[in-house]
Amino acid sequence: MAIQLGGFFFEKVYPIFFEGKIVMSEDTLFTKKRNKFYSDFEGDQPFKLKESFMKSRDIQDTEINLLLEVIFEKYGYDFRQYSEAHIRRRLISRLALSGLSSISEMQTQVLQDKTFASKLLQDLSITVTEMFRDPDFYVCLRKKVIPILKTYPFVKIWHAGCSTGEEAYSMAILLKEEGLYERSILYATDFNEQALNVAREGIFRNRSMKEYTINYQLSGGSGFFSDYYTSDGEMVIMNQTLKKYSMGSS
Known part of the structure; x- marks a missing residue:
């Protein structure tokens, strides 16, 4: 069983059944709205x-x-x-x-x-990402996909193009809250080695946490987002328990 979660935007979730297994992919087409976003973005x-x-x-x-x-x-x-x-x-x-x-x-x-x-x-490469980006996607995942995943003995999840890892850590938190983390095999890959190093370290700017907390709450989070990281001045460090991912270049 595998769930593939690649790309930078989640618009629609497509559960696809193949030989009795579920492969969940996402619509990664760049719409005009997304194109405008990148047209406006010049920060890096x-x-x-x-x-x-x-x-x-x-x-x-x-x-x-x-x-x-x-x-x-x-x-x-x-x-x-x-x-x-x-x-x-x-x-x-x-x-x-x-x-x-x-x-x-x-x-x-x-x-x-x-x-x-x-x-x-x-x-x-595009390194624009955030924790629990597109909360509606995670709400849909919790309500419609997680109940199905719980019927399987283990789950494999691959984040293709994980960038700096915010998406991967978001999924780890969700799986932990849904009781699936311990029986999940997790992969995160990206060809941008610099971004991948950030993902491996799990160290992010504290100033982003307010926005990430709102995203987490809108995504159906059942706890306190601050429980998943430790603040160290201007930076935060994600909990070691969330670093189960096998991260490598793609």
Whole structure:
């Protein structure tokens, strides 16, 4: 039995039965609303590029599309459905940092230099996440899916693209409250090694906890969210009991 929970947004839950097993996936299509979110998001850029450079017409859509095809064919990572604004912004930033003059030149680097390709993949990855993001998803999970999972001897859950781990820790808390944690096998993977290191450590900013607490309550949490972490000044450390996950690169 496996539950696959990948991606960054939860819109609809689809229980799929295959050979008597349940595989739960999620709709990961990037809607216009999500695209706008990423278009507005600029918080993790290495630096703010000059507006004139951002608007440069030297960066052609065709070049970008070809580059994304190369990345998919050579390395297996598919960014072709990501927000155009997000992709363009990250590519221009990498151009400035690397001293390259065009996307076509970047494509050559991607094909010939694995180290450069790895840096570019880190740039393109999306690390925007939070605890109990989309509370309605977790409410649905508690009411409709958990009762079914309780009829099985064990549960396997895979968080593909776990980013910095907030989603994975949210699921661990939910399973703990529903009495399933001890008979669950949990996996969390991401190709962004820096984000994955944050997930492994389970250390997050204290200033986010107020919002996460609200999300937890709206998600149907049955306890106190503060019971699941220890505050250390500006940072909080998630309880060791929640770190059952096997975390690795994907």
